[in-house]
Amino acid sequence: MRPTLQDVATAVGVSRSTVSNAYCRPDQLSAALRTRILDTARQLGYPGPNPTARSLRRGFAGAIGVLFTSQLSYAFTDPFAVRFLAGVAEAAERHGTSLLLVPLPTGATQARAAVENAAVDGFCVYCAADEDWALDVIRGRGLPFVTTAPPADDDAGAERYVGIDERAAARSVADHLVGLGHRRVALLADTVLPEAPPGPLRLAGADAARHPTTRGRLAGFADALGAVGVDWPDITLLNATGNSRAAGAEAVAGLFAGDDPPTAVLAASDVLALGALDALGERAATVSVTGFDDVAEAAAAGLTTVRQPAEEKGRIAAELLLDPPADDAAGKLLLPTELVVRTSTRPAPRS
Amino acid sequence: MRPTLQDVATAVGVSRSTVSNAYCRPDQLSAALRTRILDTARQLGYPGPNPTARSLRRGFAGAIGVLFTSQLSYAFTDPFAVRFLAGVAEAAERHGTSLLLVPLPTGATQARAAVENAAVDGFCVYCAADEDWALDVIRGRGLPFVTTAPPADDDAGAERYVGIDERAAARSVADHLVGLGHRRVALLADTVLPEAPPGPLRLAGADAARHPTTRGRLAGFADALGAVGVDWPDITLLNATGNSRAAGAEAVAGLFAGDDPPTAVLAASDVLALGALDALGERAATVSVTGFDDVAEAAAAGLTTVRQPAEEKGRIAAELLLDPPADDAAGKLLLPTELVVRTSTRPAPRS
DNA sequence: TTGAAAGCGCTACCAA
DNA sequence: TTGGTAGCGCTTTCAA
Numbered sequence: 001m002r003p004t005l006q007d008v009a010t011a012v013g014v015s016r017s018t019v020s021n022a023y024c025r026p027d028q029l030s031a032a033l034r035t036r037i038l039d040t041a042r043q044l045g046y047p048g049p050n051p052t053a054r055s056l057r058r059g060f061a062g063a064i065g066v067l068f069t070s071q072l073s074y075a076f077t078d079p080f081a082v083r084f085l086a087g088v089a090e091a092a093e094r095h096g097t098s099l100l101l102v103p104l105p106t107g108a109t110q111a112r113a114a115v116e117n118a119a120v121d122g123f124c125v126y127c128a129a130d131e132d133w134a135l136d137v138i139r140g141r142g143l144p145f146v147t148t149a150p151p152a153d154d155d156a157g158a159e160r161y162v163g164i165d166e167r168a169a170a171r172s173v174a175d176h177l178v179g180l181g182h183r184r185v186a187l188l189a190d191t192v193l194p195e196a197p198p199g200p201l202r203l204a205g206a207d208a209a210r211h212p213t214t215r216g217r218l219a220g221f222a223d224a225l226g227a228v229g230v231d232w233p234d235i236t237l238l239n240a241t242g243n244s245r246a247a248g249a250e251a252v253a254g255l256f257a258g259d260d261p262p263t264a265v266l267a268a269s270d271v272l273a274l275g276a277l278d279a280l281g282e283r284a285a286t287v288s289v290t291g292f293d294d295v296a297e298a299a300a301a302g303l304t305t306v307r308q309p310a311e312e313k314g315r316i317a318a319e320l321l322l323d324p325p326a327d328d329a330a331g332k333l334l335l336p337t338e339l340v341v342r343t344s345t346r347p348a349p350r351s
Numbered sequence: 352m353r354p355t356l357q358d359v360a361t362a363v364g365v366s367r368s369t370v371s372n373a374y375c376r377p378d379q380l381s382a383a384l385r386t387r388i389l390d391t392a393r394q395l396g397y398p399g400p401n402p403t404a405r406s407l408r409r410g411f412a413g414a415i416g417v418l419f420t421s422q423l424s425y426a427f428t429d430p431f432a433v434r435f436l437a438g439v440a441e442a443a444e445r446h447g448t449s450l451l452l453v454p455l456p457t458g459a460t461q462a463r464a465a466v467e468n469a470a471v472d473g474f475c476v477y478c479a480a481d482e483d484w485a486l487d488v489i490r491g492r493g494l495p496f497v498t499t500a501p502p503a504d505d506d507a508g509a510e511r512y513v514g515i516d517e518r519a520a521a522r523s524v525a526d527h528l529v530g531l532g533h534r535r536v537a538l539l540a541d542t543v544l545p546e547a548p549p550g551p552l553r554l555a556g557a558d559a560a561r562h563p564t565t566r567g568r569l570a571g572f573a574d575a576l577g578a579v580g581v582d583w584p585d586i587t588l589l590n591a592t593g594n595s596r597a598a599g600a601e602a603v604a605g606l607f608a609g610d611d612p613p614t615a616v617l618a619a620s621d622v623l624a625l626g627a628l629d630a631l632g633e634r635a636a637t638v639s640v641t642g643f644d645d646v647a648e649a650a651a652a653g654l655t656t657v658r659q660p661a662e663e664k665g666r667i668a669a670e671l672l673l674d675p676p677a678d679d680a681a682g683k684l685l686l687p688t689e690l691v692v693r694t695s696t697r698p699a700p701r702s
Numbered sequence: 703t704t705g706a707a708a709g710c711g712c713t714a715c716c717a718a
Numbered sequence: 719t720t721g722g723t724a725g726c727g728c729t730t731t732c733a734a
Contacts, residue, residue: 002493004710005711005713006712016711016721017714017721017722018719021720024713033720047491049712050711051467051470052412052711055403055712056407056711056727057713058713073441076440082427082433086427086428087424089423089426089452092454093456096465097454098454098469099452099454100452101452105444105447116398116402119413119414119470137398142398297648297651356727357728366706367705369704371728376729380703384704400727403726403727406728407710407727408730
């Protein structure tokens with residue numbers, strides 16, 4: 001049996017409180033006694049106060065939870081998510097707080113349970129204004145949380161978030177393409193509808209997309225095209241079955257075989273855009289492609305994209321959680337984005 | 352005040368045990384009573400059993416700790432570490448276990464405390480055969496752990512690890528380079544000695560390097576060179592101040608300005624190798640460079656390297672922890688590696 | 703099918 | 719400076 005604090009107390013011949021003080025309030029006892037206690041503890045093989053018992057008693061866990069909409073192991077394949085996480089880690093590090101990454105099982109009940117059972121003091125919820133159930137569970141637990149997007153309904157009062165203006169940002173790349181004369185354009189996004197197959201997809205409008213981030217970006221793309229008279233029904237929408245390079249390539253495959261193919265592809269993420277470039281191969285020299293996020297690979301590939309501050313988003317999210325601003329409005333942040341023009345976009349060919 | 356299980360019990364007019372059963376042993380009470388309890392709980396706003404209290408009582412945390420030698424936020428900038436983490440996450444996901452990422456503060460005492468206070472059932476210790484103190488703390492707590500390298504001292508009995516044969520793997524790239532006729536070679540590694548400045552560094556031998564992984568790789572490089580009569584004192588060793596592209600570039604800068612520069616650079620990681628290529632610029636066409644790990648960027652850069660299975664390493668580490676093999680030897684794994692020859696290596700120029 | 707009792711290991715208050 | 723007391727919120731025997 002592993003010795004407990006009580007065992008140490010008995011061995012030294014003092015009370016539990018004193019042993020406890022030896023560990024967490026050195027100033028509450030004489031140095032001599034403290035040394036004696038710590039020595040005895042070492043001899044007995046007492047590993048120090050049990051973290052769980054301490055958490056229970058103290059009333060906090062010393063960790064914050066991080067929730068990803070997608071499978072956790074997928075999150076690590078998404079360069080933007082990883083940079084977000086790096087930012088969160090940086091803030092947590094400074095605060096001496098640990099990070100609990102909670103995988104969400106597929107079943108609804110089990111996923112709920114995972115959030116209910118996380119021993120944390122709060123949550124960073126990545127990219128999930130959509131996962132209302134998770135936010136409900138967190139609220140139910142009375143825990144603070146920060147999301148990476150404004151709440152879908154504005155009635156949700158005093159929430160905290162750090163996001164970007166998805167729609168305006170998307171519009172900025174789309175405007176760039178439109179300015180280059182592109183009119184026949186394909187939009188590329190992932191998991192537009194839950195079970196949609198890869199490739200062209202009919203959708204009533206940007207609003208019909210499943211994921212709020214996707215909705216915002218598609219709407220921004222559509223805004224720019226609408227401004228020059230290209231309306232939603234005339235825009236090709238391509239669905240990718242995941243936010244990965246391979247899925248991006250798959251979604252685009254075959255599109256350029258038909259006649260009158262698009263002159264440009266507006267992707268909802270860099271990863272998808274890079275996949276599109278993969279699929280285009282030689283044709284990439286004539287078709288314009290844009291991304292979103294400005295991940296590291298984008299620069300190397302010469303991808304025109306919208307930069308959003310990834311690490312900063314994570315850092316701020318964690319800070320908002322770890323020391324909440326007194327001012328309510330200060331907890332609602334939209335970070336700036338920036339259009340980054342590289343070589344993957346060029347004037348539309350005269351037709 | 353947040354309601355507790357007791358409050359629900361009182362409200363329904365049953366005992367705490369029954370409410371507890373309603374949550375974790377549905378078969379122990381009638382469906383009707385259970386429904387009544389759950390409904391009342393909802394009305395009262397009871398969020399379900401407190402995870403910490405449950406952990407204390409049940410005696411396990413439902414999470415495994417992940418420890419990185421370097422700063423946690425740095426780990427996310429290292430593509431190999433991220434892939435390792437993805438593997439760990441995959442296994443954890445399947446097991447319904449969370450991942451506690453524990454940042455290690457700089458102070459020795461505080462770093463110890465961080466490991467002591469982690470509410471976890473075991474640890475995956477990434478790349479830290481060196482961090483003996485951490486392993487000691489973990490052992491002291493009586494927790495199981497898995498490392499990514501064999502223990503430095505073999506007397507450490509029943510440990511579990513999943514690593515590679517660093518020395519043999521390193522020798523395989525170095526042999527390739529030697530086979531191409533290279534004799535004037537620079538080795539590039541990071542943090543060879545704790546406070547060493549960037550650039551050329553005198554070292555008594557590969558064994559003198561601080562980090563065990565680095566020791567293994569440098570030794571492997573030296574083996575191959577030694578076999579053709581190039582001995583340690585004649586090998587240039589370059590120190591990088593971190594495992595990053597920038598640090599790799601910095602370490603190499605200036606090396607090729609002198610006369611009789613090396614014809615090849617053997618780097619201890621892909622990231623460093625890519626940095627070296629950055630620094631070489633045009634000269635990269637004449638100098639051969641090799642990496643280690645085979646991260647995603649390596650392929651795009653045409654980097655000759657040694658591939659090791661990153662995700663698998665993580666996955667296996669977590670599995671070794673989550674369901675330990677009965678057989679002791681089955682917990683000690685060296686995974687295969689593979690030399691991947693690309694375009695960054697070519698025959699040495701005749702001099 | 704339900705309940706009473708007995709802690710899990712610790713910390714914080716207050717009194718000595 | 720030290721110790722006693724009183725729980726933190728829960729689960730799990732075991733007996734009814």
